[in-house]
Amino acid sequence: MQQFLEESKKISREIATLSGETKNKVLNQMADALIEHCDFIVHNNSKDMKEAENNNLSLDLKDRLLLTADRVKAMAKAIREIAALKDPVGKTLDGWVTENGLNIQKVSIPIGVIGIIYESRPNVTSDTAALCFKSGNVCVLKGGKEAHNSNQAIANILRNVLAKNKLPEQAISLLPDSSREGVAKLITQDKYVDLIVPRGGEALIKFVSQNATVPVVKHDKGLCHTYIDKYADGKKALEIAINAKCSRPGVCNSMETLLVHKEVANYILPALHEAFVYQQTELRGCEETRKIIDIQCATVEDYDTEYLANILSIKIVKDVNEAIYHINKHGSGHSECIISENYSTINKFLDEVDAACVYANASTRFTDGGAFGLGAEVGISTNKLHSRGPMGINDLTTFKYKILGNGQIR
Amino acid sequence: MQQFLEESKKISREIATLSGETKNKVLNQMADALIEHCDFIVHNNSKDMKEAENNNLSLDLKDRLLLTADRVKAMAKAIREIAALKDPVGKTLDGWVTENGLNIQKVSIPIGVIGIIYESRPNVTSDTAALCFKSGNVCVLKGGKEAHNSNQAIANILRNVLAKNKLPEQAISLLPDSSREGVAKLITQDKYVDLIVPRGGEALIKFVSQNATVPVVKHDKGLCHTYIDKYADGKKALEIAINAKCSRPGVCNSMETLLVHKEVANYILPALHEAFVYQQTELRGCEETRKIIDIQCATVEDYDTEYLANILSIKIVKDVNEAIYHINKHGSGHSECIISENYSTINKFLDEVDAACVYANASTRFTDGGAFGLGAEVGISTNKLHSRGPMGINDLTTFKYKILGNGQIR
Numbered sequence: 001m002q003q004f005l006e007e008s009k010k011i012s013r014e015i016a017t018l019s020g021e022t023k024n025k026v027l028n029q030m031a032d033a034l035i036e037h038c039d040f041i042v043h044n045n046s047k048d049m050k051e052a053e054n055n056n057l058s059l060d061l062k063d064r065l066l067l068t069a070d071r072v073k074a075m076a077k078a079i080r081e082i083a084a085l086k087d088p089v090g091k092t093l094d095g096w097v098t099e100n101g102l103n104i105q106k107v108s109i110p111i112g113v114i115g116i117i118y119e120s121r122p123n124v125t126s127d128t129a130a131l132c133f134k135s136g137n138v139c140v141l142k143g144g145k146e147a148h149n150s151n152q153a154i155a156n157i158l159r160n161v162l163a164k165n166k167l168p169e170q171a172i173s174l175l176p177d178s179s180r181e182g183v184a185k186l187i188t189q190d191k192y193v194d195l196i197v198p199r200g201g202e203a204l205i206k207f208v209s210q211n212a213t214v215p216v217v218k219h220d221k222g223l224c225h226t227y228i229d230k231y232a233d234g235k236k237a238l239e240i241a242i243n244a245k246c247s248r249p250g251v252c253n254s255m256e257t258l259l260v261h262k263e264v265a266n267y268i269l270p271a272l273h274e275a276f277v278y279q280q281t282e283l284r285g286c287e288e289t290r291k292i293i294d295i296q297c298a299t300v301e302d303y304d305t306e307y308l309a310n311i312l313s314i315k316i317v318k319d320v321n322e323a324i325y326h327i328n329k330h331g332s333g334h335s336e337c338i339i340s341e342n343y344s345t346i347n348k349f350l351d352e353v354d355a356a357c358v359y360a361n362a363s364t365r366f367t368d369g370g371a372f373g374l375g376a377e378v379g380i381s382t383n384k385l386h387s388r389g390p391m392g393i394n395d396l397t398t399f400k401y402k403i404l405g406n407g408q409i410r
Numbered sequence: 411m412q413q414f415l416e417e418s419k420k421i422s423r424e425i426a427t428l429s430g431e432t433k434n435k436v437l438n439q440m441a442d443a444l445i446e447h448c449d450f451i452v453h454n455n456s457k458d459m460k461e462a463e464n465n466n467l468s469l470d471l472k473d474r475l476l477l478t479a480d481r482v483k484a485m486a487k488a489i490r491e492i493a494a495l496k497d498p499v500g501k502t503l504d505g506w507v508t509e510n511g512l513n514i515q516k517v518s519i520p521i522g523v524i525g526i527i528y529e530s531r532p533n534v535t536s537d538t539a540a541l542c543f544k545s546g547n548v549c550v551l552k553g554g555k556e557a558h559n560s561n562q563a564i565a566n567i568l569r570n571v572l573a574k575n576k577l578p579e580q581a582i583s584l585l586p587d588s589s590r591e592g593v594a595k596l597i598t599q600d601k602y603v604d605l606i607v608p609r610g611g612e613a614l615i616k617f618v619s620q621n622a623t624v625p626v627v628k629h630d631k632g633l634c635h636t637y638i639d640k641y642a643d644g645k646k647a648l649e650i651a652i653n654a655k656c657s658r659p660g661v662c663n664s665m666e667t668l669l670v671h672k673e674v675a676n677y678i679l680p681a682l683h684e685a686f687v688y689q690q691t692e693l694r695g696c697e698e699t700r701k702i703i704d705i706q707c708a709t710v711e712d713y714d715t716e717y718l719a720n721i722l723s724i725k726i727v728k729d730v731n732e733a734i735y736h737i738n739k740h741g742s743g744h745s746e747c748i749i750s751e752n753y754s755t756i757n758k759f760l761d762e763v764d765a766a767c768v769y770a771n772a773s774t775r776f777t778d779g780g781a782f783g784l785g786a787e788v789g790i791s792t793n794k795l796h797s798r799g800p801m802g803i804n805d806l807t808t809f810k811y812k813i814l815g816n817g818q819i820r
Binding site for chain 2: 013018096097099102104111112190194195209210213216230235236239240242243244247317328350351352354355356358359360361362363365366371372373383384385386388389398399400401402403404405406407408409410
């Protein structure tokens with residue numbers, strides 16, 4: 001493993017200096033190759049599907065695992081879109097001349113070797129491989145066991161394109177040892193690996209955070225809130241709350257807890273209740289809430305739970321301060337929203353809530369690279385440093401200072 | 411300890427929203443207070459100096475520990491300079507409107523709670539406390555045991571100024587338990603601590619890197635190279651090499667290994683030899699070098715050693731590629747320099763050397779917040795992510811997205 005990663009590090013220097021033209025040509029060839037070898041991918045995916053059947057995987061998981069000709073086409077399209085993005089490497093981020101004439105330039109460069117650990121959906125394999133290649137990085141991918149054959153097939157096709165272009169195949173690799181021990185090795189090889197991106201369940205994130213010596217950009221849970229303020233527009237409140245909870249309850253940017261200002265609770269809660277019942281959402285409320293609408297009781301654990309399901313906890317708060325306090329205490333720093341028409345209250349909320357994305361009067365569901373206009377994303381970072389929120393292609397770069405002198409000494 | 415850090419986190423929300431005006435007023439009062447209580451500081455420092463005498467600390471360490479009235483004045487001046495810096499908080503770093511009308515703003519914000527672990531010099535206490543406060547952060551400082559009384563005195567003075575301004579004193583704190591166990595606790599409280607900055611020896615850096623679950627910005631060693639190319643200007647080569655090694659051998663941005671192109675070795679090495687002998691620098695060379703000048707033999711360990719002393723290893727390389735290869739293999743990613751007049755060779759070196767600061771024709775000694783024009787620095791980061799190279803006040807911030815909507819749902 002060490003030898004493999006040492007080699008990854010070595011070739012990362014070659015990949016880092018590829019021109020944008022070369023990278024885009026290769027990426028478009030990769031998209032062509034996926035279409036050309038669609039049958040091969042689907043055939044290998046069917047092995048994983050059979051295994052999933054044998055292991056009684058849930059319908060939802062099987063759907064995430066499944067690849068069809070249409071889905072392969074979508075994968076190819078995603079790669080072409082990544083090729084079309086502006087090259088994130090070589091940008092002058094800042095620059096100045098010092099008093100003694102040193103010309104200092106801060107320039108974006110690739111990170112190097114990036115390890116990405118993710119779960120079942122096999123399209124993540126081609127997406128992240130393309131994002132890493134576009135940004136001049138070598139990737140080491142560790143997908144879910146259940147997608148093993150699909151991931152292998154996709155990686156082989158992408159690697160063949162690299163080889164045809166006389167580029168080192170290992171620039172896109174699956175982790176050779178995908179056991180827990182293999183992962184443990186990957187995340188501690190800080191001499192050769194520059195960044196680990198874990199996307200997955202809490203146990204994975206915890207394992208990686210506690211054991212990695214390589215820097216980690218976590219894609220942790222999203223325990224998102226929407227706060228309906230005293231000065232909320234009722235129509236917006238209703239539409240945004242329903243959208244934030246019900247449009248896709250299983251994703252990280254959906255709402256888990258609704259906070260309602262006590263002075264509008266009597267007016268807004270019955271309408272919300274009716275709308276959520278229509279959406280078959282299970283509601284759990286605090287004592288004050290239950291005096292107004294007839295729902296289940298929320299326990300203390302509810303406010304710390306990312307349901308990822310059509311369940312919502314509701315709490316009545318006395319003002320925006322209590323809302324901010326509750327969010328900073330129970331939130332996961334992902335996406336938080338205030339619905340209000342009051343200028344000062346909104347500013348207070350936007351300033352004081354500690355989260356990657358803080359919304360005024362819009363659904364938290366917009367936290368997404370595509371919706372932000374950043375293009376394809378590696379995921380949603382819950383880190384506070386390096387990358388925060390939608391992790392686009394620019395977050396796959398770091399920088400160096402180039403300093404041009406003329407004999408200066410100190 | 412957990413309770414203490416929980417409180418630090420809580421008050422970090424208050425410190426984060428202070429206005430620039432308030433922060434600068436308080437900082438200038440802190441500078442005044444240091445001058446006013448100069449005797450108190452010097453008195454407490456004398457206790458540390460006595461202890462140092464009893465423990466037979468080296469002259470160098472004792473000099474680093476010593477505080478005089480002049481040094482206290484310099485500390486006060488540094489705080490005033492920090493107050494005069496532009497507020498790094500609240501800057502709009504980027505901003506755009508999406509197709510559906512969401513107004514997205516990427517805004518700089520304080521990091522939160524920062525733990526800083528450092529060694530003997532007590533002025534670091536006031537410098538880092540002021541930098542953290544200016545950038546809206548709460549700091550938890552763990553200084554060297556040998557400076558305990560000095561650090562306590564300085565911190566008390568600064569805290570009194572906070573209290574007088576009705577601000578929470580705990581915004582500037584010394585770590586309550588400064589044992590190894592205390593540090594181990596600090597670096598694993600990722601719920602309350604947002605960043606750890608270790609400045610110190612290799613053992614400390616290793617301990618923190620391997621055990622922290624809080625993100626770490628390392629201030630690790632500087633194993634810096636200067637490469638004299640075939641097309642070097644001889645005068646610049648001589649001046650820069652001597653400066654990079656001899657102006658202050660004990661600091662991280664000084665040169666440890668000199669690489670010389672084989673085609674200029676015969677011409678440049680005798681002159682360098684003479685100049686270094688004059689500077690009393692101990693030279694250790696490869697076999698090829700020793701055919702030209704009569705110096706000691708460099709072992710394989712030499713090329714991996716940060717001497718921090720007036721010792722230099724020399725190696726002859728066959729071209730810029732071998733120089734780059736050697737640097738990327740043995741360097742610590744800190745500061746590297748090429749001396750050349752050849753445009754393409756310089757560009758190749760600047761592009762392919764993997765380090766925070768890559769110089770053409772200037773001494774690596776310029777890697778420093780002040781020399782870069784960034785103002786006071788927390789140190790020199792050897793991280794590749796978040797902060798790289800001189801870590802100024804802007805690196806003590808992160809960002810959030812503020813998204814202003816008008817009822818948008820997805």
